Amino acid sequence: MAEQTAEKFKTFNVDLWKYDGQAGALIPLLQSAQDTYGYISEKAIDYISHITGIPSADIYGVVTFYAQFRTKPLGKYVIKVCNGTACHVNGAKNITDTINDELNIDYEETSDDGSFSLLSVACIGCCSLAPVILINDETYGRLTPAKLRKVLRSYKQRVKKEAQTEAG
Amino acid sequence: MKTVKIGLGTCGISAGGEKVYKAFQEELNQHAGAFNLKETGCIGMCYREVLVEVSNGDGSAHMYGEVTPDRVGRIVEEDIVGDATIDEWLVSGEGREVGFFDKQQRIVLRNCGIIDPGSIDEYVEKGGYQGARRALTQMTPEQVIDEVIKSGLRGRGGGGFPTGTKWKFTRGAPGDKKYIICNADEGDPGAFMDRSILEGDPSAVLEGMIIAAYAIGAVEAYVYCRAEYPKAIARLRQAIAQAKKNGFLGDNIFGTDFSFNIKIKEGAGAFVCGEETALIASIEGKRGMPRFRPPFPAQSGLWASPTNINNVETYANVPWIILNGGDRFAAYGTEDSKGTKVFAMAGKVARTGLVEVPMGVTINEIIFDVCGGIIDNKQFKAVQMGGPSGGCIPAAMCDIQIDYQQINKTGAIMGSGGLVVMDENTCMVDVAKFFLTFTQAESCGKCTFCRIGTKRMLEILERITAGEGTMEDLDNLNELSEQIKAASLCGLGQGAPNPVLTTMKHFREEYEAHIKDKKCPAHVCSALLTYTINEKCTGCTVCATACPTDAIFGARKAVHMVDQNKCIKCGKCFTVCRFDAVVKD
Ligand SMILES: Cc1cc2nc3c(=O)[nH]c(=O)nc-3n(C[C@H](O)[C@H](O)[C@H](O)COP(=O)(O)O)c2cc1C
Ligand code: FES
Numbered sequence: 149m150a151e152q153t154a155e156k157f158k159t160f161n162v163d164l165w166k167y168d169g170q171a172g173a174l175i176p177l178l179q180s181a182q183d184t185y186g187y188i189s190e191k192a193i194d195y196i197s198h199i200t201g202i203p204s205a206d207i208y209g210v211v212t213f214y215a216q217f218r219t220k221p222l223g224k225y226v227i228k229v230c231n232g233t234a235c236h237v238n239g240a241k242n243i244t245d246t247i248n249d250e251l252n253i254d255y256e257e258t259s260d261d262g263s264f265s266l267l268s269v270a271c272i273g274c275c276s277l278a279p280v281i282l283i284n285d286e287t288y289g290r291l292t293p294a295k296l297r298k299v300l301r302s303y304k305q306r307v308k309k310e311a312q313t314e315a316g
Numbered sequence: 317m318k319t320v321k322i323g324l325g326t327c328g329i330s331a332g333g334e335k336v337y338k339a340f341q342e343e344l345n346q347h348a349g350a351f352n353l354k355e356t357g358c359i360g361m362c363y364r365e366v367l368v369e370v371s372n373g374d375g376s377a378h379m380y381g382e383v384t385p386d387r388v389g390r391i392v393e394e395d396i397v398g399d400a401t402i403d404e405w406l407v408s409g410e411g412r413e414v415g416f417f418d419k420q421q422r423i424v425l426r427n428c429g430i431i432d433p434g435s436i437d438e439y440v441e442k443g444g445y446q447g448a449r450r451a452l453t454q455m456t457p458e459q460v461i462d463e464v465i466k467s468g469l470r471g472r473g474g475g476g477f478p479t480g481t482k483w484k485f486t487r488g489a490p491g492d493k494k495y496i497i498c499n500a501d502e503g504d505p506g507a508f509m510d511r512s513i514l515e516g517d518p519s520a521v522l523e524g525m526i527i528a529a530y531a532i533g534a535v536e537a538y539v540y541c542r543a544e545y546p547k548a549i550a551r552l553r554q555a556i557a558q559a560k561k562n563g564f565l566g567d568n569i570f571g572t573d574f575s576f577n578i579k580i581k582e583g584a585g586a587f588v589c590g591e592e593t594a595l596i597a598s599i600e601g602k603r604g605m606p607r608f609r610p611p612f613p614a615q616s617g618l619w620a621s622p623t624n625i626n627n628v629e630t631y632a633n634v635p636w637i638i639l640n641g642g643d644r645f646a647a648y649g650t651e652d653s654k655g656t657k658v659f660a661m662a663g664k665v666a667r668t669g670l671v672e673v674p675m676g677v678t679i680n681e682i683i684f685d686v687c688g689g690i691i692d693n694k695q696f697k698a699v700q701m702g703g704p705s706g707g708c709i710p711a712a713m714c715d716i717q718i719d720y721q722q723i724n725k726t727g728a729i730m731g732s733g734g735l736v737v738m739d740e741n742t743c744m745v746d747v748a749k750f751f752l753t754f755t756q757a758e759s760c761g762k763c764t765f766c767r768i769g770t771k772r773m774l775e776i777l778e779r780i781t782a783g784e785g786t787m788e789d790l791d792n793l794n795e796l797s798e799q800i801k802a803a804s805l806c807g808l809g810q811g812a813p814n815p816v817l818t819t820m821k822h823f824r825e826e827y828e829a830h831i832k833d834k835k836c837p838a839h840v841c842s843a844l845l846t847y848t849i850n851e852k853c854t855g856c857t858v859c860a861t862a863c864p865t866d867a868i869f870g871a872r873k874a875v876h877m878v879d880q881n882k883c884i885k886c887g888k889c890f891t892v893c894r895f896d897a898v899v900k901d
Contacts, residue, residue: 217584275668278662
């Protein structure tokens with residue numbers, strides 16, 4: 149893990165040092181920073197500002213304009229609930245309510261222990277399985293509140309086990 | 317030797333396609349050389365994913381649907397080794413999936429689900445890059461533009477502007493350097509046409525861009541693709557690299573003195589960036605906010621240079637038009653609308669997925685003949701076309717043709733091709749609220765009416781769906797709509813009221829039921845429902861514990877009941893029940 153981070157860390161720096169003043173590079177730089185660290189820290193903003201000469205405030209304006217950029221790190225398991233039209237019509241609201249209740253987090257929030265983050269996305273392209281959620285890269289479709297609880301509980305179990313192995 | 321092809325578009329992958337692919341790979345290790353294993357894009361039958369096609373050496377083929385990894389062993393054993401098809405898993409063949417392809421006409425999707433999108437050789441084998449070759453080596457730029465004008469092709473990104481005319485403007489605009497942009501931002505939350513095209517046949521889009529660049533005199537291009545489409549971006553990168561290697565991109569293409577390069581820009585998640593001037597600002601590294609037009613991008617676009625911007629599907633049509641002639645394209649469709657249109661079918665329709673039909677077929681034909689009608693034989697209520705800027709067309713009007721003018725007359729728009737089907741269980745007020753929630757959140761904030769007006773409209777809709785609306789609210793919605801439409805700079809604001817206006821026009825009685833009777837006829841708006849518990853209840857007491865007002869009572873291990881006087885209709889019991897025993901009505 150540490151190795152991988154070091155590897156990724158390098159790519160962001162390379163992207164940044166390759167910056168040769170061409171306009172329009174800000175968004176790709178921010179994307180590279182987020183790929184590296186998982187979010188865009190204040191430090192990253194200052195760092196980019198220092199190299200590109202774009203004021204930090206302007207960079208912050210761009211960061212907060214686009215939904216893709218996060219200013220806080222995400223949890224270990226990222227739950228994306230599809231709120232596309234098909235999923236909405238097929239009951240995405242019940243899905244959201246169930247997750248709110250079971251994990252006690254709302255959209256754009258991360259659980260206190262850092263295990264789960266909840267995001268809303270529009271159409272993930274399997275409308276035929278609506279309503280759909282993604283947990284990291286795993287898709288769960290044709291969900292009912294009851295089915296979803298089972299899935300969420302299995303993840304909670306997993307988190308517990310992982311915590312035990314780490315502690316042990 | 318037999319070939320096994322697995323659909324690995326996003327729809328296939330979501331349904332578990334990669335696991336199926338791996339299972340076939342493992343089988344291949346055991347039966348070395350027994351079959352060829354390939355991947356392909358989306359064929360359109362997303363409702364039957366994971367799809368696996370087995371083709372024999374002689375070109376005949378059959379397809380299995382809903383394949384899971386544990387079915388792979390039997391397919392290899394019986395079909396590939398034993399040469400006997402497994403009838404009960406087939407989707408194609410006698411008596412199956414009747415009509416899905418009959419009324420379709422595949423121009424844009426000509427290769428989707430057929431070729432391996434990772435192989436430029438397969439694209440070339442299907443006639444790929446012949447259109448570009450013909451344009452560059454045998455036609456003048458003016459002839460190319462004339463051919464596109466003759467075809468009657470109109471922009472497929474929503475606006476419907478005649479493509480050839482736009483090219484002519486950009487060609488005629490003064491400026492040394494000109495740009496081409498492909499709009500692959502696809503922000504409509506119920507649409508996936510452009511993604512499937514990019515995933516299934518990326519080279520067709522690139523070829524269309526090359527032809528456009530030649531016609532206009534551009535040297536550089538960008539594909540602006542939303543970052544939520546990682547697979548499409550990967551496919552594009554691969555296709556660009558292969559095109560360079562084959563001399564279709566780069567310097568002196570086809571030995572002519574025409575040189576051209578394409579770069580990819582990943583969007584960062586903002587619906588408004590699909591609007592052309594906002595998109596250009598985003599490529600320039602700024603906040604994606606629209607600006608006033610004119611000047612149009614054709615005059616002053618990227619870095620203030622003349623810029624031609626078209627949608628993915630628009631470009632994908634172009635190679636076919638150059639190769640087959642504008643007249644053949646114009647032979648499809650109606651007086652006003654030529655060629656074909658791709659639709660992403662979603663919602664309460666039996667066959668969800670991707671279809672391409674000639675303009676001029678009726679909406680009913682798409683829903684019933686192509687897509688098998690409504691799920692569970694429920695009552696068909698309406699279709700939503702055009703996404704957040706579009707509107708709902710009631711079932712009674714769905715005998716109209718797919719044609720820009722006819723659709724506009726209903727108050728909806730052709731849009732980019734999202735077609736969401738709704739049945740008796742869909743609440744039209746809730747649908748209007750859904751789209752307004754979306755546009756309200758995505759408004760960039762530049763225009764006051766768009767920023768604040770949509771917020772006020774949303775608040776009214778929230779009141780109505782909570783049972784607190786008044787008849788006056790409906791008048792206010794109308795008035796706000798008119799003002800927002802008139803006072804917004806870009807299509808986001810101008811179109812935002814459409815979902816509300818069309819549902820108020822065609823489904824006024826549903827709004828009135830919410831306001832006057834405090835009822836949601838489709839049983840969707842939770843505040844207007846009655847919650848009851850049925851005999852599936854095991855008496856686990858979870859709902860009683862969860863209920864914030866102690867409205868649920870009953871003995872342990874016995875069926876529980878809801879005290880309607882105490883119930884605040886928060887819906888908590890519905891979501892906590894593990895036995896689906898709580899019923900909303
Ligand atoms: C809010 C808004 C969002 C848009 N989103 C898209 C989009 O996702 N894809 C697209 O091709 N066009 C979109 N458009 C239309 C573009 O502004 C532009 O008309 C189109 O890309 C031109 O290409 P065409 O002529 O080939 O359709 C959008 C327009 C507005 C106002
Ligand atoms: S709307 Fe949810 S997957 Fe398409």
